[in-house]
Amino acid sequence: xxxxxxxxxxxxxxxxxxxxxxxxxxxxxxxxxxxxxxxxxxxxxxxxxxxxxxxxxxxxxxxxxxxxxxxxxxxxxxxxxxxxxxxxxxxxxxxxxxxxxxxxxxxxxxxxxxxxxxxxxxxxxxxxxxxxxxxxxxxxxxxxxxxxxxxxxxxxxxxxxxxxxxxxxxxxxxxxxxxxxxxxxxxxxxxxxxxxxxxxxxxxxxxxxxxxxxxxxxxxxxxxxxxxxxxxxxxxxxxxxxxxxxxxxxxxxxxxxxxxxxx
Amino acid sequence: xxxxxxxxxxxxxxxxxxxxxxxxxxxxxxxxxxxxxxxxxxxxxxxxxxxxxxxxxxxxxxxxxxxxxxxxxxxxxxxxxxxxxxxxxxxxxxxxxxxxxxxxxxxxxxxxxxxxxxxxxxxxxxxxxxxxxxxxxxxxxxxxxxxxxxxxxxxxxxxxxxxxxxxxxxxxxxxxxxxxxxxxxxxxxxxxxxxxxxxxxxxxxxxxxxxxxxxxxxxxxxxxxxxxxxxxxxxxxxxxxxxxxxxxxxxxxxxxxxxxxxxxxxxxxxxxxxxxxxxxxxxxxxxxxxxxxxxxxxxxxxxxxxxxxxxxxxxxxxxxxxxxxxxxxxxxxxxxxxxxxxxxxxxxxxxxxxxxxxxxxxxxxxxxxxxxxxxxxxxxxxxxxxxxxxxxxxxxx
Numbered sequence: 001x002x003x004x005x006x007x008x009x010x011x012x013x014x015x016x017x018x019x020x021x022x023x024x025x026x027x028x029x030x031x032x033x034x035x036x037x038x039x040x041x042x043x044x045x046x047x048x049x050x051x052x053x054x055x056x057x058x059x060x061x062x063x064x065x066x067x068x069x070x071x072x073x074x075x076x077x078x079x080x081x082x083x084x085x086x087x088x089x090x091x092x093x094x095x096x097x098x099x100x101x102x103x104x105x106x107x108x109x110x111x112x113x114x115x116x117x118x119x120x121x122x123x124x125x126x127x128x129x130x131x132x133x134x135x136x137x138x139x140x141x142x143x144x145x146x147x148x149x150x151x152x153x154x155x156x157x158x159x160x161x162x163x164x165x166x167x168x169x170x171x172x173x174x175x176x177x178x179x180x181x182x183x184x185x186x187x188x189x190x191x192x193x194x195x196x197x198x199x200x201x202x203x204x205x206x207x208x209x210x211x212x213x214x215x216x217x218x219x220x221x222x223x224x225x226x227x228x229x230x231x232x233x234x235x236x237x238x239x240x241x242x243x244x245x246x247x248x249x250x251x252x253x254x255x256x257x258x259x260x261x262x263x
Numbered sequence: 264x265x266x267x268x269x270x271x272x273x274x275x276x277x278x279x280x281x282x283x284x285x286x287x288x289x290x291x292x293x294x295x296x297x298x299x300x301x302x303x304x305x306x307x308x309x310x311x312x313x314x315x316x317x318x319x320x321x322x323x324x325x326x327x328x329x330x331x332x333x334x335x336x337x338x339x340x341x342x343x344x345x346x347x348x349x350x351x352x353x354x355x356x357x358x359x360x361x362x363x364x365x366x367x368x369x370x371x372x373x374x375x376x377x378x379x380x381x382x383x384x385x386x387x388x389x390x391x392x393x394x395x396x397x398x399x400x401x402x403x404x405x406x407x408x409x410x411x412x413x414x415x416x417x418x419x420x421x422x423x424x425x426x427x428x429x430x431x432x433x434x435x436x437x438x439x440x441x442x443x444x445x446x447x448x449x450x451x452x453x454x455x456x457x458x459x460x461x462x463x464x465x466x467x468x469x470x471x472x473x474x475x476x477x478x479x480x481x482x483x484x485x486x487x488x489x490x491x492x493x494x495x496x497x498x499x500x501x502x503x504x505x506x507x508x509x510x511x512x513x514x515x516x517x518x519x520x521x522x523x524x525x526x527x528x529x530x531x532x533x534x535x536x537x538x539x540x541x542x543x544x545x546x547x548x549x550x551x552x553x554x555x556x557x558x559x560x561x562x563x564x565x566x567x568x569x570x571x572x573x574x575x576x577x578x579x580x581x582x583x584x585x586x587x588x589x590x591x592x593x594x595x596x597x598x599x600x601x602x603x604x605x606x607x608x609x610x611x612x613x614x615x616x617x618x619x620x621x622x623x624x625x626x627x628x629x630x631x632x633x634x635x636x637x638x639x640x641x642x643x644x645x646x647x648x649x650x651x652x653x654x655x656x657x658x659x660x
Contacts, residue, residue, distance in 0.1 A: 002367070003365065006361070006364045006365055010350075010353075010361050013353075014350060014352055014353070017352035017353070018352055083346075083348060083351075084344060084346035084347075084348035085348040085349070085350055086348075087313055087344050087346075087348055088342075088344070088348040088349075090313055091311040091312065091313050091337055091340075091342045091344075092337060092362070092365045092366070093334050093337040093338040093365060093366060093367070094334075094365055095334065260312075260313065260314055260315040261315050
């Protein structure tokens with residue numbers, strides 16, 4: 001725990017010490033702000049609709065999450081492996097789990113900083129205009145942070161597999177993209193399979209319902225849209241994210257440990 | 264302090280470290296020496312727990328098992344990998360504080376120790392500088408400071424002097440020599456002189472195996488065996504002289520090497536220092552000695568041969584050191600009261616090269632093969648060199 005905290009602090013400082021973090025933040029905030037004011041004008045001052053559109057309601061929100069999280073994971077893990085500092089960390093008296101958790105928390109904290117723009121917009125609106133639905137604002141923020149945490153965790157697994165930063169970032173991006181698109185792709189596949197299996201076995205309904213249900217339950221966007229986006233803080237939804245995050249962090253730790261054997 | 268026995272590590276089909284065993288006592292400074300790819304880094308990484316061993320009977324550092332108590336081991340070691348991994352975006356001071364926190368040092372302890380260690384490695388004035396802006400040598404020193412900070416019992420330094428200029432090398436070497444006694448140090452290098460200047464004991468690795476372990480003399484003995492005694496003298500009948508030499512106690516093998524002018528060359532192998540006995544025999548028989556020296560293979564040449572991968576190191580054995588010519592004058596040896604000496608009166612054996620030698624001095628020797636030589640002229644090896652040339656020509660043809 002102590003080790004996690006020390007590493008978290010260092011990693012966060014490390015992220016903000018590099019100009020890359022500031023550039024990413026600047027560009028993201030600029031685009032987000034432009035988009036927000038644009039939508040606010042178009043909806044003629046519908047505060048709730050504008051906030052919803054900018055945070056979770058449009059393509060840009062997800063694109064930002066899908067691009068930034070893998071880059072962060074790459075910076076946190078693969079770059080360190082390439083520069084050798086991972087060797088330093090892994091011969092220091094901290095467990096691999098502490099290293100992974102510390103890095104994950106730092107990545108999540110960075111993403112939380114990014115999404116905190118939502119709170120700033122809401123505060124600005126409350127100050128000079130209509131007060132937004134604060135409950136919804138807070139749950140959307142929380143949901144965004146949990147979502148990006150999941151993507152950072154997925155990215156860390158992918159990045160722990162390689163020592164080449166570019167490859168790590170690419171793998172992480174593909175993994176995150178796959179995670180988001182999986183329900184849609186899975187659904188398409190199921191439709192194709194239905195025809196095939198109907199010919200072979202007569203019926204495919206039980207299996208289809210089961211697989212379809214499983215895919216639907218893994219759908220991050222649905223989980224985000226059904227609760228956080230609506231302003232509902234559902235413990236089941238929190239557990240959903242936390243469970244997957246724990247699994248991926250566990251896999252990252254194992255993958256790092258496997259390096260001791262692989263060399 | 265470090266206990267390793269039957270340590271093996273495979274990378275797929277490659278056997279990087281092959282059944283390595285050694286022990287380091289507390290306060291000892293030991294150098295790992297070997298060509299690139301000999302398994303030095305792999306062995307060190309296994310000691311730090313960064314890599315797992317494929318198999319090992321014992322792998323203990325500071326009394327803890329590396330596999331079972333990895334965290335405990337890591338608390339007691341300071342490890343400086345070859346690449347000197349430091350966070351380039353941090354200041355030297357920050358890097359040190361981070362290391363101290365990882366090792367659970369208290370705030371006050373940390374503050375005192377940071378300046379102490381930075382002072383010791385000579386980078387105290389750079390403590391506010393970004394690590395990324397430091398030169399290679401300074402980085403190396405900061406890396407050493409980071410490894411030293413928690414005052415570890417064991418220091419593992421992988422190529423601590425690589426990539427440094429000669430001046431910086433000397434400084435790092437001095438620093439490491441200073442650490443002896445306080446810490447147990449295991450360091451590696453592929454340069455013999457480097458390792459020797461820092462540590463008394465050297466472990467030579469080659470293709471993952473320990474080839475030799477010990478001080479300079481032990482290494483020479485293990486790698487190249489004994490040296491040999493070289494004798495060059497006017498002996499007349501070389502064959503007879505060889506038999507005589509072979510009859511000396513301790514002599515195992517006598518070879519006639521070459522004949523230059525009137526001088527026959529012999530190579531004697533055997534236990535102990537044979538020079539005294541050979542000298543005494545020469546004095547007794549009245550052989551005019553031109554050279555009597557012990558030729559020892561140098562560690563440098565042995566190691567060079569090892570790096571080149573030559574099997575039984577014959578090349579290195581043959582490579583001579585700067586031969587010390589020790590003419591044995593009977594007067595000198597008689598003073599030491601050797602029993603064998605001297606039947607030939609001192610008057611008859613003037614120091615060679617003195618003016619006023621009797622022209623026919625050598626002809627007194629019944630075995631004299633070179634008695635006909637005109638001693639008023641310098642030894643002309645014209646005959647020999649002519650022969651040599653002819654041989655070369657024949658070879659070419």
